Amino acid sequence: MIAPIRTELRRSNARVTALLVAAATVLLVGNSYPYWRASSALAAQELMVGLSLAVPLVLACGAILGRREARTRTVELMASTGRPRWQRFLPTTAALGGTVTATFLLATATLLVAVVAGDGYLGLHDVLMPLLGALILAGATWIGIGAGRLWSSPILPPLLGAGTLVLLFVVPPVRVDGRYGLRSNLTLAITPGAAAPWETPTTAALLARLALAAGLITAGLLLIASRSWPGRAGAAAALAAGLAGMALIVPTGAAAKWRIDPAAQRPVCADGLPQVCVTEVHRYLLPDVASEARRALDALAVLPGAPTRVAEVRLDTVGDHSEAQWRRFTPDDEPGTVYVALGPDTSIGRDPGVAQRIVMGGGTYLSPCGPPAENAQVPMSVTGAWLLGTDDFRVWLPTFGYWLSDELQPEIRERLRALRALPRAEQLARVTAVRDAARRCEPDLMTPLTAGTTP
């Protein structure tokens, strides 16, 4: 059987298809390298986004091969050989399906090597997702071959490719009233995506994709092997069952699709004092974070009862992509520790706002009070700039970008000048008052900053 498969590899469009899958994956996944470089979970998720382009392409390439066989009567020629039916279609299906699967697995391996090489976190559970993606790709290829044999019009491949692309990209993510419905389960990449880098797909989310892969593979093989309408109807039923499984196995909402990977959340601390700890998944940021965090702790040291330790916030539940999710403190919170949420700016590959986020409001930015009120932005920023000794204050928040609009900078500079014009003891008293008011969850932080209210 090896010799016929080798012949099919030369005869078919397997190599071109493999090239297209590789190009699609490289184009889409390579473009977001700074985003996934340190986490196998994020890399796997990006691969599944790449699959959204690869699946339509292999469907269409399969259709090209299938219609070619129909037009050249290859099926009739093979039918005239004295071989069992499965041996007649195995070489073609193995050549094209095997090539695209191998290409996708190679791309997966390359990504995981890049994650490890970049000192990122590799979770073995995360590898399951792209493995299922490879099966989905094989199934889509075979459905394409079957469809091409069934309808050998030259319009079929482009229509199948572009149509599937539109369906994959457009139908599932549509939100109704701001909520994801059942259709959001029909995306190859999990929707909504991971809200934190230590989240990994649940077993249900993986089973949903396994159901889809099984449906596609069964439908594809039935479509290729059958020459009668009952067989083709069976293929349609298998495809419908796969899609239904994908939609129904896992409930909608992030909590059912993601779970916390404890190993990815394990704390890792930098050498030396003061102690600075991050999660395992952010280990690659530790050298930069440690120096920035220690700079912030030095700045905070002028305040009475200043924190002496920095730790990255760890969530014990699945996130919801809101800024408020980082304020759900865990029971192991320790006094004397200031918490910070980390997330690199993907355009530069590091987190540029660590020190600023730690000193904001005298170390109270991430407090259980919830997000600061709109009118608290200026006093929190003024205290932060005063502590760091800067003239303005631009703070970068993970996933949200820069927190303050440029319009606020003149007011921050003006308030800062007014604060620095006061005697040193008064300056310190006002900054301390802002911090203490923020700790008490008071909504108005401007009064202690301007009127010198003491705690």
Next chain:
Amino acid sequence: MTGRYLRARRVPAALLTSVGAVGSVMAVWALFAAEGPVFPVLTVLAVALALAPLMPTLAGNDAALEATAALPWPPRRLAHLIACGAVVTGLLYAARLGGADFGPAGQIVRNVAGLAGVAGLAAALFGAGPGWQAPVVVAAVQALGAPGGQAWRQVAYWMTQPAGNRPAAVTAVVLLLAGLTAYAVRGGPTPAASEAPVGQ
């Protein structure tokens, strides 16, 4: 003469498919989506969806046979590719009547022109049969881009930029001119005689 040319290139079927594709997108939008303009990913992908079925019409069944005709082919090819772009532009603009707003006219024209250029280049390099894959891949990559950013990003993701964006417009014009020139001059690779019955 024109009728025979169009039939030889399977234009009626391709045109119906293209109309059906845009109609399907309109139906999907009407069924699933809320009010307002079509969201950016769909505006980009709809161009590829409408253009892809027309791509096989950029070549006939037998290039060798066509070459024997004493006709000036470059102007015909030029007109054919421009007509494909015009049809897609018209379809996407007319979709407003069905409640699917694919963006301002300038943006539709720019995106269709650029992608038609990619289609022309692909047809000239790989042939009209497999050439449709290039605009589909380009559109899919574009769909994942975002408007704005540095100049090189505006060029790279030209289809997602707002109407009136200069780098995006220049990119689309360059692609269109390159595609028109390549397709008009070369047409496509000449397949082997044994490939003629396959049709691609």
